[in-house]
Structure formats: structure tokens, C-alpha cells
Amino acid sequence: MDFYIVSAFPEMVAGPLKQSMLKRAQDRGLVDYHFYNLRDYGIGKHQQIDDYPYGGGAGMVLKPEPIITCVEKIIESIPADSYKIIWLSPEGVTFQQKKAIELATCEHLILICGHYKGIDERVRIYFSPIDISIGNYILSSGEIAALVVIDSIVRLIPGVLNDFDSAMTDSFQSELLDYAHYTRPAIYRDMAVPEVLMKGNHAEIQAWRHKIATERTIKKKNTESDGK
Ligand SMILES: C[S@@+](CC[C@H](N)C(=O)[O-])C[C@H]1O[C@@H](n2cnc3c(N)ncnc32)[C@H](O)[C@@H]1O
Known part of the structure; x- marks a missing residue:
């Protein structure tokens, strides 16, 4: 291009x-x-x-x-x-x-x-x-x-990003915004990574991510319509 x-x-x-x-x-x-x-x-x-x-x-x-x-x-x-x-x-x-x-x-x-x-x-x-x-x-x-x-x-052109799937799961690619992300360490300044992400249960992780993404999407919609 x-x-x-x-x-x-x-x-x-x-x-x-x-x-x-x-x-x-x-x-x-x-x-x-x-x-x-x-x-x-x-x-x-x-x-x-x-x-x-x-x-x-x-x-x-x-x-x-x-x-x-x-x-x-x-x-x-x-x-x-x-x-x-x-x-x-x-x-x-x-x-x-x-x-x-x-x-x-x-x-x-x-x-x-x-x-x-x-x-x-x-x-x-x-x-x-x-x-x-x-x-x-x-x-x-x-x-x-x-x-x-x-x-x-x-970043949407195939071959540009090393992890193309990552771009495809970003906010605005679907109706939902992105979920929250965490990486190591597990606890930093008393802030712990949500337990669900550490247990390795894929279905639970998916459900948690969907819940967070939905909450964020609703929150953004409401604050934008309030003009905040
Ligand atoms: C100072 S701005 C001109 C503003 C214009 N007189 C007005 O009141 O709408 C100069 C140029 O910046 C660009 N520009 C400024 N704001 C922009 C925006 N929100 N989105 C896209 N281009 C913008 C446009 O190319 C524009 O011609």
C-alpha cells in the first residue's frame, strides 16, 4: 500500500x-x-x-x-x-x-x-x-x-504486526472494548493480579474478560453521552 x-x-x-x-x-x-x-x-x-x-x-x-x-x-x-x-x-x-x-x-x-x-x-x-x-x-x-x-x-495490513491476532482483538474491532491486561509481577505495590487469570481455567478467564470488556464499553458509552 x-x-x-x-x-x-x-x-x-x-x-x-x-x-x-x-x-x-x-x-x-x-x-x-x-x-x-x-x-x-x-x-x-x-x-x-x-x-x-x-x-x-x-x-x-x-x-x-x-x-x-x-x-x-x-x-x-x-x-x-x-x-x-x-x-x-x-x-x-x-x-x-x-x-x-x-x-x-x-x-x-x-x-x-x-x-x-x-x-x-x-x-x-x-x-x-x-x-x-x-x-x-x-x-x-x-x-x-x-x-x-x-x-x-x-497496523491492519497483514504481515505488519508480528502478532496479527492481537490487532484483531483490539478495541473497536468488535462491539466491545478491550478487557484489562496484566503481566508479571503477580503483586506490585500491594496490587494483585485478579486470581482468575492465574488459575489457568480458560473458560473462566474468557468469561472474566468478557465481563470486564462489557463493563468498560457501557462505562465509556455513558461518560461520552454525559459529555464527560
Ligand atoms: C488550524 S486548522 C484550521 C481550522 C479551521 N479554520 C476550522 O476552524 O475548522 C489547520 C489544519 O489543521 C488540520 N486539522 C485541524 N484540526 C483537525 C482535526 N480535528 N482533524 C483533522 N484535521 C485537522 C486541517 O488540515 C486544517 O486545515
């Missing part, structure tokens, strides 16, 4: 992709990351990528030409119908595990990262991208949001 990151600050994305699972995925030839610096598509001798908003108001807006030219160049290099374009934006649909699962089947994913006040709306009109928000808060730019999306997708 190929990721194309279109950004004014591609290094913000490139750094974390050189670490841990994200790097291993690339080393194993399962994914590739391609970086496109909007400055390279900027206008005039100053390679301008932003400008004042029409109608006035605070903040600069990313110009349409550099982004459209850059994304068109990417599209020209890959087969039609093999790609999806994502626009990281607070007004997008909130990103969820089911979207990550869906996108993990895509061959080429182009991610457009906004900055400043945002991106000229004509980019959206021109490409009809998938708008993705990573939550109801404002980041300074789309790079961190792009990383969130990339990470959640890459």
Missing part, C-alpha cells in the same frame, strides 16, 4: 514514520510513504503556497494551485480507480476503526494536510475527497491527523 503525503511540512510526518511498526512495515515492503512538499509547487519566485482570504478575516489560506497541481501529478503516476484522496479537516466525519478497516484495502492513499486557516475550498470541489476529522478539537495542521490515520491503517 502506498501513502502520498501532501503537506507544507512533510518532515512532521516523515519523522514518526521512521519509527517502530510504521518503519517495520516499510522495511518489509508492505507499505511505502511518499512525501510531497507543497513549496515545490508554490507560485512565483517565492514559491508562495498561501494567501490572504477573500472577504477578509484572520489567518492565511492555502492556495488551490499548488495542491491541485501536486495531487494531479500523483494521480497521473498511479492507475485510475486505485486510489482515494483524503482531506484532513475538522469538519470531516470523525475517524473510526471501521473507516481504518475500509481504507486498509486501498492500494494508494493520498492525504492532503491543511495548515493556517485552512485550504481553498476549490480543492474540495475539484477532487471531492473523503473528509476525515480525528476529533472535535483543532490542531495547528493536518500532519498529525494524517499520522493518526496512517498508523491506524498500517
Whole structure:
């Protein structure tokens, strides 16, 4: 799977992709990351990528030409119908595990990262991208949001995680959240591991885990609906 990151600050994305699972995925030839610096598509001798908003108001807006030219160049290099374009934006649909699962089947994913006040709306009109928000808060730019999306997708690609089953039993893969985990030591600062986990009765362990997962799921649902 190929990721194309279109950004004014591609290094913000490139750094974390050189670490841990994200790097291993690339080393194993399962994914590739391609970086496109909007400055390279900027206008005039100053390679301008932003400008004042029409109608006035605070903040600069990313110009349409550099982004459209850059994304068109990417599209020209890959087969039609093999790609999806994502626009990281607070007004997008909130990103969820089911979207990550869906996108993990895509061959080429182009991610457009906004900055400043945002991106000229004509980019959206021109490409009809998938708008993705990573939550109801404002980041300074789309790079961190792009990383969130990339990470959640890459770990779903078979062969990336050493223990793929682990990803398949994570929270949000099913209706239930994850259960509580314990490892050695059995007692730490007077906190003991639940006895049921030490007795080796598989059916009891499963029942306990299911109970904890159910309690956590209900608790999260209630606190979120309370807005807490
Ligand atoms: C400072 S924000 C722009 C905020 C915008 N003026 C607004 O009020 O909705 C700059 C860029 O960060 C990215 N961004 C900020 N918050 C985000 C979020 N919650 N999810 C995804 N991208 C986000 C977007 O790419 C956005 O264009």
C-alpha cells in the first residue's frame, strides 16, 4: 500500500514514520510513504503556497494551485480507480476503526494536510475527497491527523504486526472494548493480579474478560453521552 503525503511540512510526518511498526512495515515492503512538499509547487519566485482570504478575516489560506497541481501529478503516476484522496479537516466525519478497516484495502492513499486557516475550498470541489476529522478539537495542521490515520491503517495490513491476532482483538474491532491486561509481577505495590487469570481455567478467564470488556464499553458509552 502506498501513502502520498501532501503537506507544507512533510518532515512532521516523515519523522514518526521512521519509527517502530510504521518503519517495520516499510522495511518489509508492505507499505511505502511518499512525501510531497507543497513549496515545490508554490507560485512565483517565492514559491508562495498561501494567501490572504477573500472577504477578509484572520489567518492565511492555502492556495488551490499548488495542491491541485501536486495531487494531479500523483494521480497521473498511479492507475485510475486505485486510489482515494483524503482531506484532513475538522469538519470531516470523525475517524473510526471501521473507516481504518475500509481504507486498509486501498492500494494508494493520498492525504492532503491543511495548515493556517485552512485550504481553498476549490480543492474540495475539484477532487471531492473523503473528509476525515480525528476529533472535535483543532490542531495547528493536518500532519498529525494524517499520522493518526496512517498508523491506524498500517497496523491492519497483514504481515505488519508480528502478532496479527492481537490487532484483531483490539478495541473497536468488535462491539466491545478491550478487557484489562496484566503481566508479571503477580503483586506490585500491594496490587494483585485478579486470581482468575492465574488459575489457568480458560473458560473462566474468557468469561472474566468478557465481563470486564462489557463493563468498560457501557462505562465509556455513558461518560461520552454525559459529555464527560
Ligand atoms: C488550524 S486548522 C484550521 C481550522 C479551521 N479554520 C476550522 O476552524 O475548522 C489547520 C489544519 O489543521 C488540520 N486539522 C485541524 N484540526 C483537525 C482535526 N480535528 N482533524 C483533522 N484535521 C485537522 C486541517 O488540515 C486544517 O486545515
